[in-house]
Amino acid sequence: MGARPVQEIVAFCQEIFEDLHFAKAREWKAARPGRKVIGYMPVYVPREIVHAAGMLPLGILGGGADMEVIHGDAYYQSYICRIPRSTIELAITGKLDFVDGMMFPSICDVIRNLSGIWKLLFKDKYVRYFDAPQNFRDEVGGVFYANELRELREGLERLGGRTITDGEIRRSIAVYNENRRWVNRVYDFRAASPWKAPSAEVYLLMRAGMVLPPEEHTLLMREYLAAAEAVDRPMRDNCRVLLTGAFCEQPPLNLIKSLEISGCYIVDDDFMLVHRWLLEEVPVDGDPIWNLSRAFLRHSAQTAAKYEPDMAEKGSYLIDSIRRRGADGVIFAAPSFCDPALLDQPMMIRRLEALKIPYITLKYAENSGQMQPIREQSGTFADSIKLWSAS
């Protein structure tokens, strides 16, 4: 790719982000006969197995801010979030016609129901509701999850018409380990110098990883980091915030920009958690299925998307992240009607209040258009931190 300037890299990512026909994924599929694309929804699926099958994992994060939802509204009540409607709209309008299968992780009932709707609407497609363990003991949740992974492997073998070997899964684990290393480097870089890596840019860079093959995404992140480090951008007197709750339905890009413009540097977030779900490298030797299962049980992010059996531990991951990133406060940004995010919020707030960590809460939908109230809310939050806290 050569040494492109930051603006060019970001423009490339933005093009991928805005393209609801997924041209890059279509190109990948068309490049070799027999290639298959497997869509997946938030929050986490083991992309390593899809990759090992020689297929492209394609992150489907709804229709975004600009897509008009007409058909999708017929499938869900008005008190349900927007991502399932716009995802159905994508499919019914033919934008996902090249996708050979869809995976629906067990994030909430809505997404689970979406997997059922998908089976009814697209009978010729591979559809997998991907369940995650709620028990984290090796002999219970570990066995259950390893079986889920094996079933996924067998399903993809049938779809692809070939065996997926342990060696192929190990190689894919290594590819995603490398990808995750660079994702973490980008996040570390932004936390250290948020004025050099604006959150909207980092967001677009991570969104590109939903569509591009992981190897290509890793190269893109390396290129971005080198370019962003080289650019001289002025540091502003902004406060540092951690944004949480936006792990499923994504906020409009303008919301992310608005938060930063209003005086908040986002130094950590949970957008597209699939990139950072596993906190440590997955071993590349031994039984790869068992390794993936153990990584999920032992080394995955403790967010609203994962059951925490120990109430005393609830929120500890958030508090650790605040400290590690040097955040001055927290923005709870949850999609309207998002059960996992909104049910988690009071428990998190209780921990923050005990530690006197400032926070605000706001709600959005992927097509929220009015940013002025959000800017005013986050702007006054930034002012209160800058003027009335120790920061």
Next chain:
Amino acid sequence: MTTTIGIDVGSGVIKTALFRVEGERSEWVARWDARIRQRDPYRLVDESVESVLRSAGLKRDRIDYIATTGEGESVQGATGHFYTMTTHARGALYLDPEARAVLDIGALNGRAIRIDERGKVLSYRMTSQCASGSGQFLENISRYLGISQDEIGTLSQQSKHPEKVSSICAVLAETDVINMVSRSIPPSDILRGIHESMAERLIKLLKSIDVRQGVVMMTGGLALDTGLVQAIQDGMDLQKMGTRVASHPDSLYAGAIGAALWGAFRHRKLQALGRLPSAS
């Protein structure tokens, strides 16, 4: 000593103030304001900064903090941005240390802000989206009546029989005014009627944030409208609120003053923390 510039990008006017601050003492060194009138606001901001620097005999690198407020979030070269409520609160306190509430009425909307003796915002409420409590509305009315904006306050205070207008909707209120003109109602009575309806809405805002005593400082473009100030005071007295409304010849600058003073505060704080932004 800390030298700062505060830039208030309003929807109608840009105001810029240069301050020198030493401890508790602050000196307002230079000022600049201009109506935007369909010009590029960012070019006007640059012009304003050059102008105050020239007046103060300073170069840009001698400025410790450039703070924006209002709609100035995207101004290039600014060190930081503060929100309108935050800066008007501080600016009001500078103009009158007794102020414990602010009524900021600009071209497009109005805000009531309750503050403490440090200028900390305790509570606030904005007018709804309807424009009938804003400067733009009064500007339109003065155009219908064929009078200049400077005359509004004086004329309103000469009213003998105020003519009530709709206090809900700018469109209805404008229709009311057109009807009044055709019924030969004197401009002074029309203007006083408008001021009373605006005052009624603003007093409701103040009450909704529990402002019931002390000095209420008027800021923003309408702070100099003596007719409106009088109508608000009369309304407060009628409702036995125990509040005194105050205005200041420099009320228009409250946002810019507040931005400059908070900028100085931030500069000192960041210096103490060893976290000065490179832009400053």
